[in-house]
Amino acid sequence: MQTNLTPEYQARADGRAAEAILRKCVHCGFCTATCPTYQLLGDELDGPRGRIYLMKQVLEGAEPTRKTQMHLDRCLTCRNCETTCPSGVDYGHLIDIGRKLVDEKVPRPAGEKAVRWLLKEGLPSPLFGPAMKMGQMVRGLLPSTLKNKVPAKQDAGRWPTQTHARRVLMLAGCVQPAMMPNINSATARVLDAAGVQTVIAPKAGCCGAVKFHLNDQDGGRAEMRANIDAWWPLIESGVEAIVMNASGCGVTVKEYGHILADDPAYAAKAARISELTQDLSELLPALVPVLKPKLAQQPDAKKVIGFHPPCTLQHGQQLKGGVEKHLAALGFTVQVAKNEAHLCCGSAGTYSVLNPTLSYQLRDRKLGHLSELKPAVITSANIGCITHLQSGTDTPVRHWIEVLDDALA
Numbered sequence: 451m452q453t454n455l456t457p458e459y460q461a462r463a464d465g466r467a468a469e470a471i472l473r474k475c476v477h478c479g480f481c482t483a484t485c486p487t488y489q490l491l492g493d494e495l496d497g498p499r500g501r502i503y504l505m506k507q508v509l510e511g512a513e514p515t516r517k518t519q520m521h522l523d524r525c526l527t528c529r530n531c532e533t534t535c536p537s538g539v540d541y542g543h544l545i546d547i548g549r550k551l552v553d554e555k556v557p558r559p560a561g562e563k564a565v566r567w568l569l570k571e572g573l574p575s576p577l578f579g580p581a582m583k584m585g586q587m588v589r590g591l592l593p594s595t596l597k598n599k600v601p602a603k604q605d606a607g608r609w610p611t612q613t614h615a616r617r618v619l620m621l622a623g624c625v626q627p628a629m630m631p632n633i634n635s636a637t638a639r640v641l642d643a644a645g646v647q648t649v650i651a652p653k654a655g656c657c658g659a660v661k662f663h664l665n666d667q668d669g670g671r672a673e674m675r676a677n678i679d680a681w682w683p684l685i686e687s688g689v690e691a692i693v694m695n696a697s698g699c700g701v702t703v704k705e706y707g708h709i710l711a712d713d714p715a716y717a718a719k720a721a722r723i724s725e726l727t728q729d730l731s732e733l734l735p736a737l738v739p740v741l742k743p744k745l746a747q748q749p750d751a752k753k754v755i756g757f758h759p760p761c762t763l764q765h766g767q768q769l770k771g772g773v774e775k776h777l778a779a780l781g782f783t784v785q786v787a788k789n790e791a792h793l794c795c796g797s798a799g800t801y802s803v804l805n806p807t808l809s810y811q812l813r814d815r816k817l818g819h820l821s822e823l824k825p826a827v828i829t830s831a832n833i834g835c836i837t838h839l840q841s842g843t844d845t846p847v848r849h850w851i852e853v854l855d856d857a858l859a
Contacts, residue, residue: 451475451502456511463712464547468509471544474537475502481531481541486794486812487524495521498531498541505548514552522549524808526801527663528761528794533768542766543708546663553665569800570664574656574673579628595806598841606631610642617647618733619681619689619726621703623696624656626833633833636855637695637730643858644740649689653680657699662709663799671713674706678719685726692723695730695851697832698799701766703727729769730851731831734776742780745857749781755853756825757784758816758839760832761794773831773850782853784829787819795830797838813842821845829853 453472459465481498482488488497495504501521508514522545529542558566572578585592585600592600618641626633638648654677662670681692694700707721757774764770774784796802796812817839820828828843829850830836840847 526798529765582628614647651680659702697763753826797834
């Protein structure tokens with residue numbers, strides 16, 4: 451795609467980066483066919499190709515409007531279009547740049563700004579945990595819109611105390627310990643059973659995704675630097691990997707090297723962090739032969755485990771099929787939806803709060819396809835997807851590592 455940047459954007463690193471991405475686009479429209487919002491709305495401007503044109507116009511001097519901002523806001527950043535694109539357009543990074551440039555020129559209404567501020571400051575805050583506990587105490591009295599965001603209180607279970615020569619570092623996350631603490635402890639127990647010790651750096655916090663994707667990119671980078679500082683002593687002491695059991699965090703941490711590439715103090719460390727980061731499912735090939743003899747009982751092959759692969763796993767990290775394959779090797783019957791398994795469930799970080807109508811349409815569409823499997827349990831690999839899907843079904847929705855942990859118990 452031919453572009454002619456204005457002098458304003460020619461002088462900016464993000465403008466030049468956007469131009470390099472735009473030039474790969476060949477207008478083919480394959481991305482439109484796999485875009486969830488285009489499928490719901492049928493508007494060219496609510497698909498990747500249309501949004502690319504909008505961003506191109508801004509870079510070439512067109513004045514963005516609230517309508518421009520709305521169409522970019524409606525993007526889930528699911529990156530399904532990247533999986534589909536034959537030209538390798540780096541749409542995820544482009545939409546981050548485009549939103550930032552548009553927000554610089556288009557003021558948001560006060561109410562909208564307040565909600566976005568509360569999300570980006572509240573979710574990573576130390577106060578989130580106490581607030582979640584309070585919400586769980588009065589959960590039955592909450593209106594459905596709030597109740598959907600407050601999962602029932604969960605017992606974290608025991609954290610293993612045995613030490614091992616092999617150690618991995620895990621990010622506890624900002625919301626997961628308060629919302630579903632058993633995911634982290636189940637991860638530690640399963641790894642412990644395989645002879646791997648899980649360690650957590652107490653000073654590591656939010657991965658930076660919440661602020662970064664809400665256009666507080668400086669705030670997001672600050673959180674990334676803080677995590678690098680917290681992790682670095684453990685990396686120097688010899689941890690094998692940084693393991694992510696929330697794919698939304700994982701895709702962000704894997705991009706630290708890209709995001710901080712121009713930071714002279716952190717570029718090299720960020721690149722090393724990205725190299726060491728693995729989704730929990732990437733450990734499964736080595737874990738399966740060790741864990742199989744330790745299963746307390748053979749999984750019931752008649753009980754179908756539905757698996758929803760998060761967008762941040764299958765499109766952001768380009769990891770597809772691993773969970774199903776390796777859990778099957780352990781005796782579980784794991785199936786993805788027969789239709790639209792590649793589509794977003796509508797959670798998409800803070801999207802379900804900022805765009806609830808589209809989000810819940812996608813949720814119900816996803817649950818409809820999953821229900822055809824008649825699953826005993828639905829599993830996923832990201833806290834946001836798990837919470838969002840659970841709000842629309844009575845079928846238990848869990849992280850796949852919890853199901854494996856139960857089988858080992």
